Amino acid sequence: MKLSILMPVFNEEARLEEALKQALNVQYPCDFELVVVDDGSSDRTAEILRRATDPRLQAVTHPVNRGKGAAIRTAVEHTTGTHMVILDADLEYDPEDIPRLLRPVLDGQIDVVYGNRTFGSHSSFSFWYVMGNKAVTTAANILFNCYLSDLETCFKLMPVELYRSLAVKSKGFGMEAEVTGKLLRRGIRPYEIPIAYRARTREQGKKITWRDGVEALWILTRERIRKPPKPVAATKPEQP
Template sequence: MKLSILMPVYNEAATIAVAVKRVLDVAYPVDFELVIVNDGSKDGTHESLAAIDDPRARVITHEKNRGKGAAIRTAAEAATGDYMIICDADLEYSPEEIPGLLAPVIAGEAEVVYGTRTFGSHSSFSFWYVMGNRLVTTFANVVFNCYISDLETCFKLMPLALYRRLDIRSAGFGMEAEATGKLLRLGHRPYEISISYRARGREQGKKITAWDGVEALWIIARTRVAIRGKYRAGAA
């Protein structure tokens, strides 16, 4: 088994070198590769990425910023692993916890694994950020009649072929809602494992906004309606 770790990067000069080192230093129980997509950064990120000298890491460059979803799509197309996981370069997530997400897959207990964040006063960006995440997650649970704890988590582990099959089209942060909605549509119920999380603030480069939450709700609703349309067409 080989794991492809997909890292989208946009203006992360302050954290990218540490993020890459931490990913590469983890003792994974499987072979792995790190596929980095520099999504049109303008802040010196390119220089840090140019200094990477490790055969396990590859860097792909978007000349213009196209969004997280587009960067992950590029990385997934270039990846060569059996499984994939997304790992942002902002140090909000701990790559050292990725082996824990691999454990149920290796044991044959799961195919899709989500790292569920525990929000606390020391780890949350704001009250409204946490409430927005809970609203979006609850909405997905209602419309798909399921129960997941953290729809927006970055740590989504699944077969690379499955992610490609999802055909994610959202260019920005909406890719998280689209990926989860399509997984639920196909009948996949993620195996959830608790992970640590430390959100950064706007002054540190936090990019997600309230509009991204509204977009996520729309994407989930659109995905659910697409199912009903498919069933109607089949009945006809």
């Protein structure tokens, strides 16, 4: 097993160096790589990545900002791992939790693991952010008759080939709902493990808005009503 940690970055010069340091210093229970995609940043992000010389780090650049979903798609194209997990560069998530996500996968218990955030006074910047997350997650539970606790979590660990097979099209934050909707539609129920979380504020650079919540609801509904793909008919071999 080789883990690919995928880090989309957009204008995170204040936090990027620490985010890279934290991700690279964790004692993972398997081989790993860190694939960073600079998604068209206009600050010093590119300069910071040029100075990073760790051989476990691979940096890719988008000339213009294309969104989180597009950045992850590019990262997946460059990964060499068997499994992947997404880690934002905003320091809201603690990479020390990743080995805990890996444990049930390494034990052969499950293929897909989500990090479940427990929101409290210190871990969310607003009441409406938490309510929005709960609303989107509840919608997924109703639509797919399941019981997830945190659909919008960044920590989604799964085999790379499984992610590729989902063919995620959303360019922005809607990719979180699309990934989950497509997994649930296939009957794949993510295993959830509690993780640490500390949200930043708008002033600190929080980017997700209520529009992303509306988009997530639309994506979940679309995935629920979408017709399953038609099975490919087997072809008979030609007779000599």
